[in-house]
Amino acid sequence: MKHAAVPSAISSCRPLRPGERVAVAYFAYTAVLSVVFPRSWLHQAISAALPLAVWWLGTVAARYPRLSVEIAREWATPALVLTGYLQLEWFSRAPDVTLQNRFFGWDQWLLRAAGFGELVRAGGQPLHWLLELSYTLLYTIPPLSLAAIYWLRRRHRVDRFLATFALGTFCAYALLPLFPTLAPRVAFPEQDLPSTTNMWRSFNLWLLGNFDISTSVFPSGHVAAAFSSAFGLIRAVPDCPRLCAAGLTAAALVFLATIYGRYHYAADGCASLLISVAAWRLSEAWDER
Helix, strand or coil: CHHHHHHHHCCCCCCCCHHHHHHHHHHHHHHHHHHHCCCCHHHHHHHHHHHHHHHHHHHHHHCCCCHHHHHHHHHHHHHHHHHHHHHHHHHCCCCCHHHHHHHHHHHHHHHHHCCHHHHHHHCHHHHHHHHHHHHHHHHHHHHHHHHHHHHCCCHHHHHHHHHHHHHHHHHHHHHHHHCCCCCHHHHCCCCCCCCCCCHHHHHHHHHHHHHCCCCCCCCCHHHHHHHHHHHHHHHHCCCCHHHHHHHHHHHHHHHHHHHHCCCCCHHHHHHHHHHHHHHHHHHHHHHHC
16 A cells, blocks of 8 residues: 555656746756857856756656655755846846836836825835835745645645746746846936835845846846746645635735835836736646647
8 A cells, every 4th residue: 555655646756847847948048048148158058057957857856756856856946946047147238228218207107197106105104014025025935835735735736836937937037138127226216215114125125235136127027926926826726715815915015015115117017927927828728738
């Protein structure tokens, strides 16, 4: 009986799992990008090695069908997403000022004429605190979502989450080098900044100032990761509507925080939302095939 139970526990074992396939495709893309946007020979060599390394590690891991190995592969996917984000710093170039000005003009309409800025200010410190905290906690959304799937005993559906999360986030990352822009708080200092500050905003500014990439902000990687995680939960645990609603709420708060905190333009988040929806639908079609 013990031997018969093992295949069910590791039924997701295969040469390359969906999240890994997306990662291989993304790193192959950045390898080409390192040639199109000429980088140093070292960057080109690392970029060329990354997709081969992910493919090789996935293939080798598939030869050891143990539960511990498969769980390690599942947790490796968010780590690969983070690696892909940090690699984008290699493709930093001068910002597109015309594009920045256009995005800023749209934001001025949203924040001033449409009253979004006044609406958030009316919420006072509690709303400012909530938005900044939501932006801080963004980095915990993917791992917490993955842990929730385990907790709910839905590990057999974990590839649905990882495929949606990886596809939406990596697709947003792939566009960043093509639309070089600076964050509005950097490109337009002192313009439409929050009227108050708190510990979470100070932490966010410190984190972005020391560890964020300068390649671009369009589309928003933060919003893409948040919504792709939420849609991944909808695919993996559709029978847990409260968890799915919590994921969507968290993603929406991150989106609003990026605009009001001037971490991103509204256009950045809108583009990422559309990308995440497309990834959700494409991953569903992928499963049907």
